[in-house]
Amino acid sequence: MAKLLIHGGRKLSGELQITAAKNAYLPILAACVLCEEKIVLHNYPHYCDTESMCKILTSLGANIIQEGSDLEIDPSALFSWGVESELACQVRSSIFMLGALLGRFKKARVAYPGGCEIGARPIDIHLAGFRKLGVKVEEKHGFIQCDASNMHSATILLDFPSVGATESLMMASVLTSGTTRILNAAKEPEIVDLENFLVKMGAKVRGAGTGEVVIEGVKKLKGCEYDPIKDRIIAGTYLIATLMCGGDVTLKGVKGEHLGALIDKLGQTACNIECKNDKIRVKAEGRMAALGKIETSVYPGLPTDLQAQILALQTISDGSSMICENVFESRFKHVPELIKMGADIHVKDRVAFVRGVKKLYGASVTGMELRGTASLVLAGLVAEGYTTVSGVRHIDRGYSAIESELSSLGADIRRVKD
Ligand code: UD1
Numbered sequence: 024m025a026k027l028l029i030h031g032g033r034k035l036s037g038e039l040q041i042t043a044a045k046n047a048y049l050p051i052l053a054a055c056v057l058c059e060e061k062i063v064l065h066n067y068p069h070y071c072d073t074e075s076m077c078k079i080l081t082s083l084g085a086n087i088i089q090e091g092s093d094l095e096i097d098p099s100a101l102f103s104w105g106v107e108s109e110l111a112c113q114v115r116s117s118i119f120m121l122g123a124l125l126g127r128f129k130k131a132r133v134a135y136p137g138g139c140e141i142g143a144r145p146i147d148i149h150l151a152g153f154r155k156l157g158v159k160v161e162e163k164h165g166f167i168q169c170d171a172s173n174m175h176s177a178t179i180l181l182d183f184p185s186v187g188a189t190e191s192l193m194m195a196s197v198l199t200s201g202t203t204r205i206l207n208a209a210k211e212p213e214i215v216d217l218e219n220f221l222v223k224m225g226a227k228v229r230g231a232g233t234g235e236v237v238i239e240g241v242k243k244l245k246g247c248e249y250d251p252i253k254d255r256i257i258a259g260t261y262l263i264a265t266l267m268c269g270g271d272v273t274l275k276g277v278k279g280e281h282l283g284a285l286i287d288k289l290g291q292t293a294c295n296i297e298c299k300n301d302k303i304r305v306k307a308e309g310r311m312a313a314l315g316k317i318e319t320s321v322y323p324g325l326p327t328d329l330q331a332q333i334l335a336l337q338t339i340s341d342g343s344s345m346i347c348e349n350v351f352e353s354r355f356k357h358v359p360e361l362i363k364m365g366a367d368i369h370v371k372d373r374v375a376f377v378r379g380v381k382k383l384y385g386a387s388v389t390g391m392e393l394r395g396t397a398s399l400v401l402a403g404l405v406a407e408g409y410t411t412v413s414g415v416r417h418i419d420r421g422y423s424a425i426e427s428e429l430s431s432l433g434a435d436i437r438r439v440k441d
Pocket residue numbers: 045046047049116143144145146147148149150183184185186187188209213326327328350351352
């Protein structure tokens with residue numbers, strides 16, 4: 024088992040090219056099975072979650088070759104419409120295979136994506152949407168089995184603008200004749216990216232990025248090349264790291280507007296962030312003022328995937344803040360570990376009350392989930408002395424070699440064996 028060993032106290036400086044977005048790549052990989060021709064995806068990122076998704080596609084019969092940073096996916100010889108539990112439990116996005124396989128085969132059998140570390144993650148909105156499309160859905164023995172032989176277009180009103188459900192329903196309906204409308208759709212940039220990819224394959228989809236996505240079914244999709252967007256959450260993590268450590272860092276490849284809520288919130292303090300031509304430059308010096316009330320919400324609000332990192336920043340800010348987690352029910356597992364490092368935090372239900380301290384101190388801490396583990400790394404970068412972060416497998420799900428990226432900016436961080 025690997026750990027990250029961090030010697031805190033270094034400033035960060037330099038430029039970093041941000042890698043492709045995990046949350047864009049995962050639904051796009053799933054959507055590849057909708058087509059029977061070769062697809063080339065550029066700038067493939069080596070996250071454990073994208074690797075797990077590739078294993079799922081291979082298990083269904085897709086042929087996948089990596090050529091440099093390109094991933095060539097040939098889904099023409101797919102022979103299976105089922106995902107077994109050993110594979111489904113490795114990545115929650117295995118749930119996307121339901122919509123994609125329904126589009127391709129009009130039937131699908133996918134094991135439950137498995138337990139999750141940030142609270143209950145029901146899939147009722149995905150399944151209600153499929154039922155609205157005329158799909159017969161049965162849940163038994165740990166599997167979701169769907170028969171779409173009578174699938175038809177429909178108008179679907181989502182109970183909540185779920186990112187995953189919006190994407191599942193887009194995939195399920197692109198090859199279904201008639202016009203399907205998804206109302207109260209999620210508006211995240213990754214949904215726009217999925218629409219762009221589907222359109223490149225010949226699908227007729229419009230409206231992504233607004234609350235209404237409209238899909239006009241087509242008979243067939245064709246192969247294409249596509250370059251998914253870069254990861255706004257990774258960029259946000261390094262932006263916050265720079266604010267914590269001080270320095271001057273330019274993050275390349277991410278649009279400032281994709282981090283608009285974070286940048287606006289930070290703009291209430293005296294920090295210096297410039298966004299131009301898909302580059303974000305952040306300059307920081309000294310202790311930041313606390314941000315006061317911070318609330319996560321759906322896009323374009325402050326992403327829940329940056330809550331843990333923002334919380335880490337607040338632990339050393341000047342003043343008090345209050346962080347409300349409005350999207351997931353149990354997303355403060357990093358808090359006891361930050362307290363071990365000297366942070367002053369109290370959690371009540373979905374709200375964390377933080378009183379900024381002047382200093383954090385190195386400690387042995389353990390990450391329990393992806394973004395929470397990233398927050399411990401950020402705390403380690405600024406803490407006095409050495410910090411070891413265990414649970415690195417969580418961070419590897421969505422960052423490719425975080426230690427190399429941070430080292431390239433001047434941090435003292437390396438991966439060590441237990
Ligand atoms: C996606 C992201 C994840 C991010 C989240 C919210 C991917 C691969 N993952 O997850 O990183 O944290 O969006 O921005 O893109 N819900 C239901 N029933 C459902 C579906 C969702 O009750 O059928 C609830 C969830 O429990 C949660 C909320 O809706 O409380 C948001 O979930 P959703 O937007 O679906 O997140 P994911 O797609 O799972």
